[in-house]
Amino acid sequence: QRYIVKIKGVDNEISYVNNEKSLSINVLESKKEILLLSNAPHPDISVLKKSIENSDHYNVNAYQAKQYKNRMSRKDESLEAYNVVIFHQVPGTKSRGTQLVKLVLQEQVPAFFILGPESNLNLFNRLSTGLRIQQSNKSTNEVTAKPAKGFGLFTLSKQLQDYISEYPPLMAPYGDYKFNFNNANLLNQKIGKVASNKPLWTFVQRPEHKIGVLAGTGIWRWHLSEYSNFQTQDRFNELINKTIQYLSVKADKRLFRLRDPKSEFYEDEKVTFEAELYNEAYEPVEDGTITMEITNEAGKTYKFKFRKIANGYQVDGGYLPVGKYTFEATAQVHNNNYSLNGEFVVNPIDIEHLQTVADHQLLYTLANENGGAMLYPRNIKSLEEVLNNKEKIKPIAHQEYKLKELINNKFLFFVIVMLLGGEWFFRKFFGGY
Template identity: 40%
Template sequence: MNFFLYTDYPWWFLLFCILAGFSYSFVLYSREKRFDETPKWVRRALPVLRFLAVTLLSFFLLSPLLKNITRTVEKPIIIFAQDNSESVVAGKDSTFYKNEYLKNIFGFVSSLADKYDTNVYSFGDKIKNGFAFNFKEKQTDITSLFDEIETRFSNRNVGAVIIASDGLYNKGQNPFYSAAQNKFPVYTIALGDTSVRKDLILSKVLSNRIAYRGNKFPVEIQLSARRLGGKITTCTVSKGKDVLFSQQVVILGNNYSTSIPVQLEAKETGMQRYTIKLSNVDGEVSYANNVKDIFIDVLDGRQKVLILADAPHPDVAAIKNALESNENYEVSSFIASDFDKSLAGYNLVIMDQLPSSKNPIQKLLADIDKEKLPVLYVLGSQLSVPMFNNLQKDINVPSEGGKINDALPLLSKDFSLFTVSDALRSYSSKFSPLQSPFGNYKINSSASVLFSQKIGLVETQQPLMLFTQSGERKTGIICGEGIWRWRLQDFSEHGNQNIFNELVDKTVQYFSAKIDKSFFRVTLSGGEGSKNNFYENESVGFLAEVYNDSYELINDPEVSVTITNNDGKKFTFVFNKTTNAYRLDAGVFPVGNYRYEANVKVGAKIYGEKGEFSVSALQVEITNTIADHQLLYSLAKKSGGEMVYADQLKKLADLLNAREDIIPISHSEKKLSDMINLKWIFFLLLSLISLEWFIRKINGAY
């Protein structure tokens, strides 16, 4: 630590400070007669004290600064990351990795601690700090490890990263590409078994998440076999104790794969569990990957959506394709003049540029009003604005001689009818403008605006997409045409239409949702929002709301829930209170079906909510157990590191110690501070002045 003194004035200004102190002391004491009889040291001390005090005070008029330079030495950082997934111990060396290997790794990392700043992590489906290795993680995400290192150690002296893994990943991107941005060498410790051993694998089961009662739904079973040529296995699909499908499979060759299509009938509503199993074959390395469970949510029926258009239009195709991507919806589209069917059974009507002068659809509008169906209007150039304004009272669309505006969507911060994902929230501002009628819109005060119009750079209060509700009937209006461009943009930018589909899906969900007038509401929640199917490594979450008789949210009473498994065992939890609602993280549950019953007592009334959820097995780690050492070698080679094996830890330590670029770094921190802020300066001046006053006092000068 070094100190330097600075001032904004030339240093020769110190002479003026000294001169001021000397002059003040000389004038005060050179002709002072009262101290002639005092001891000699008093006559000398008093002018010196006054000289020092005045000189220091004068010096501080120069605004002196103190420069403090602190130097610290940072050891090079070595990061050790252990693959903590199930696949590491799925081979023949599982005992070694669970015992001797862990002792060796602990000793290896400890030996590096004297020279390096060591940081230890484990990775699987989550990144954890420390030596907590149990090889029970259900997934492997190596990319997230590099992201974590970048977040925690950016601009730090990272000497090297050591990754001990079998090279198998089943979550996230290919780590070879995600590691390309790293500025440090990666050393890899190759674990696992690369030999091809006898194994029968139920690779994948493809099925719809939802089916409808009374319908058949497809299931595709994919299996593979290694070194089992000529053997026979039986594939079965069962529900509880009932076997619904059985087929014998002859394994043709030592590297065999096939798929089996199955049609199952959905007979009961609710969450249904189906078990797919391959009978064991002698000599398999593992039987755990011969079984999978799937869960199908069987519903009573799909939502029926009717799209009516004045004429063929790309907006109609975009909306229809978005709805058809969701198996919850059954979509029909017609030109309005060609539609002569009953509206019975439909849950929503979407009208594109209707009514128009060509298609006034008066009878159809009367039927919609009679059925009290929700309607989503899409306005456009063919719309008859006077007819539309007379049709409803939610919005008055301007009619300025057919003039249009290019209106960009501006997401409203106050919209609350449904949640908008962060992806849609951030990307909506990039959507192309819609061609919207020009003028001043007048909307019902109760309307909820999702998007307002942005004309050029001007943010307006004119609506672009809004929703209203009168009684139990809901209406939505898109004040412009051209949303088909939004779908193309989404695909061009992201390679899919997920954001556009979300907008359409949540809009239709709002229309199809029945008004909930209950005083107690409970929903399941997970990492991806509302859900009723979880993986075995996911926490099961609940959200709850309680209302009083005035339909105001309250959270004074206690809310509890009892979860029951298939065996009748019960687990009871109490919800945590949030600002005005309730939340519960019930933790992870074993694979199976569960029922829950939540209760709350408000005054003398007791409310209850029932439901069910399922927990699925996550078996990706045991599907492929052949270690990928080529990936580990490529990671190390590309970054300037090297791959070693589990019995070469001493070699790895020697490689690290031999590197000339893994060295400590010295950091200098410079800090400027006003000297006058130093407390000891104040006490020094106070001491000088007080001492002078005291000497004068005891010698009769005051």
């Protein structure tokens, strides 16, 4: 829903532009419920809970497996209430949580397994998760993350992709990793300086059931590492939340769909959309034709055609004027036609109007960081002294040379011709020839 908030202007107000602001409000039907079950207390648990709840879309309940089993026996809890279940080293030693995992797999609740030294891999391999880790002995490796090529389930920001290899190592089970279903690796294991194809962060593509696996514990170090370097955990939160978002979203059975269409753009931002097109067997269609018509409030229509990209189709509408727009996307594949419609707005950038008072602290910081100085009107007389004391400010003399052929000087040319002609005339007249 889109709203416009206005306040009444007052007499002698310098600008009325910042008295009005438009905004969009997306109303969520309800938060998605995430269940976090652990084998034992671990610093990963609090980091995961904090990161997931950083988003307004999720609510997290964390229990130890034994504690949650008791709650279920008292009928205080039900797995039907949860959109995703995270198992941290469950099933664990002494078979803790095995029955809970079986129940989650049976009811096809999306699951995310975090495996580590306390995981019971023999039990895990029997649970038909789609991944088996064969070990000759129970051992672990210190591994770092390396982004895998060709991952297309969702995209990571460039900031996260550039930094993800700098995260501290995790403790990963050592063994032979085998899949019973197709899988998509988000991150691979890097052991020392040797990059491998063993999955570190992967998704098993089981029919009608989404399963993710992180083959390593110690992500609390990732959380601390990022804060130490950037005083923020935005990259880590993005990684966790996009994983949960992928697992929690129900499968879209539409043959033609737009991928996460935005409802708001700014005037300095290109209007772009991505689309996916499938045939009746839910196989990606590579040769489909997709067009889009975007109409503004005045009724003017802009027509665009999608181009093929690696994992779908994309259209670039360029920069559009500020205003409200509606769109209709049409796909044609063989003899079938599909259409989608929606709306979006292009908002103005009103930074100058919203901040009408000079930010002296910002100006001082810019001057100080770039070797300059900030002077107030009362100190303007000291400007000459400040400039003279700056060692970097020195007089610079510039010399410029230009070469010009004399033949291009018409005046000089005619003078020479006249002199030569005069010499010839006088020699002829006085008998010099």
